[in-house]
Amino acid sequence: MNWTIEQILGLAPDQFTLRAGRSLAEPQKWLALHHDGDVVWGIFPNGRHNTSETAVYLPTFSFICTCNSRKAPCRHSLALLQLWQQHAPNFTPQPPNPKLTAWSKREQIKQARANGRSQPNNLSQLKTGLDALELWLLDMVRHGLARLPERPKAYWDAMADRLIDAQAIPLAQTIRRLAQLPKTQPDWPEQLLQEIGRLYLIIQGFRQFEQLPVTTQADLQTAVGWLPTATENPPIHDTWLVLGRQQEPAGKHTRHTTWLWGQKSQNIAQLIEQTRSAVPEGRWLPTNTVWQGTLQRTPSGSPQIATRHGQLQEIDSPTIMPPSFGTIRDATQAYGRSLAANPWLADFPMLLQNVQPQPTESGWQLADPSGTLLPLPEKFSHGWHLLALAGGNFDLTIFGVWNGRFFHPLSVYAQQTWQDIHIWRGVQ
Known part of the structure; x- marks a missing residue:
């Protein structure tokens, strides 16, 4: 395993787990540290x-x-x-107990079955939920928006729960x-x-779902949270x-x-992937x-979603620097073209290169030398970190996703590597 500590910490589901996991990473705090084939295991005193x-x-x-945490990975x-x-020298060869041995064998079986698995979707159930959503929206507009601040929490929760039952999680979140x-x-x-x-556009789209082009059908399915399935699109083998x-x-x-950049295809x-646990398949x-392997793009008016086509293999490779948008304006114009092709595009x-974070009364923003601004999320807690990395200049290289309202930073290029932003301790 050639991962850096930063990459390992990037697996942490939240700041609490990250800090706790870092504090427990001392050999003398453990009762036992062992390895057995593809499994490493240990015993920690509680x-x-x-x-x-x-x-x-x-x-x-x-x-x-065996701890009671529901997070994966736990601390x-x-x-x-x-x-x-x-x-690694502190780990001695020894098989784990029967329970852990049985678990590792199940993981091997799961790995073999992971490819080609798709999510069962119930179109009839979804349409029933969308019919209820349409009536709810029409009723909301009929009674006027001015009354909405007075609506109780139950008013919103009832509709959200109905959409969860219809397997439309993103709509419930909306x-x-x-x-x-x-x-x-x-x-x-x-x-x-x-x-x-x-x-409403999603509702009407599913009303005529069978008559729509395959690309529009796929975009509608993605909009309601259905996972992409295998397609006839040619596989893309890349680094x-x-x-x-x-x-x-x-x-x-x-x-x-996971956002990946293909070195040969020059595309993101x-x-x-969706699982019942916090661990991806x-x-x-x-x-x-950096990984070598094959992905397969799903149909879309603005293709960017892909599925695995076989296993990806990690390789040692010099850090790759993908090309960036020339300016923030170039990036937002590209977003506009993609949105025109897929009206339900979420992220x-x-x-972006040569940008600088700037604090304002309304929150943090990214600026480029032309003065174009891109707002960061409300209560963004890593602005001061980014400002320090930029050194007061337009020197920041950053990757993230734009949802039409805010730019959500995911990683930053510093010290010749891409670093997860979420592992930093936030500062308000």
Whole structure:
């Protein structure tokens, strides 16, 4: 395993786990550290009588731990990986207990079955949920937007829950986000009407789903949160640089998004995977690692989503620097063209060079030498870190996604590597 400590810490699901995992990564704090084939495992003391047994299956970086954390990796798994990277001689050969051995065998079977798995979707169930959403939206407009600030939380939650039952998680998340607009945004009526229009366009799209082109059908499916499936598009065999990663809850599942740059194809691919745990299927793909393998793009008016086509193999490679947009204006114009081709486009990847973060009364923004600004998310907590890296100049190279309102930074190029931003401690 040739990962850096920063790449390992980039697997942390949140700041608490990151800090705790870092503090436990000392050999003397562990009762036992062992390895057995593709599995590393250890025993950590929890108080006077209890212990936590944790293991990592290295081919897929799957984790198991007897602690009561529901996060993956938990702090023990994260610490174990750091110890394996920095103190491998401290690990002695020894098979794990029968429970961990059985788990590692199950992981091998899961790895073999991972390719070609698709998400079962229920179009009839979805359309029923969309019919209910249409009536709800029409009722909202009929009674006037002025009454929305008085609506109770249950008004929004009931519709969101209905959409979750219909397997339309992103639409449910949109409804919960709309509930917050009247309380937080001065221009909330404009934002609300824009979202209502987008939702209504999705509803009408599914009304005539069978008559639409394959690309439009795929974009509609992505908009409601259905995973892409295998297609007839030609596979793309390439060398892929991992530029950034995202992880978010999707109902009872976890959605993993990995942004990769193809060195030969000169294109960004958005790899989306959904699991019942916090661990992606196949393999973890940490930021700044390089992989060889084949991806297959799904149909779209603005193709960027891809699926795995076989296993990806990590390789040693010099750091790749993909080309960037010349200016922020170039990037937003490219977004406009993609949005015209796919009206439901949620996230548009942007690699920007020669930019500088600037604090304003309304929050942080990115600026380029021409003075064009790109707003960062509300309560963005890493502005001062980025400002320090830029050194007061237009020297920052950054990768992130633009959703039409905010630019969400995912990684920054510093010290000849791409570094996950989310592992930094936030400063308000």
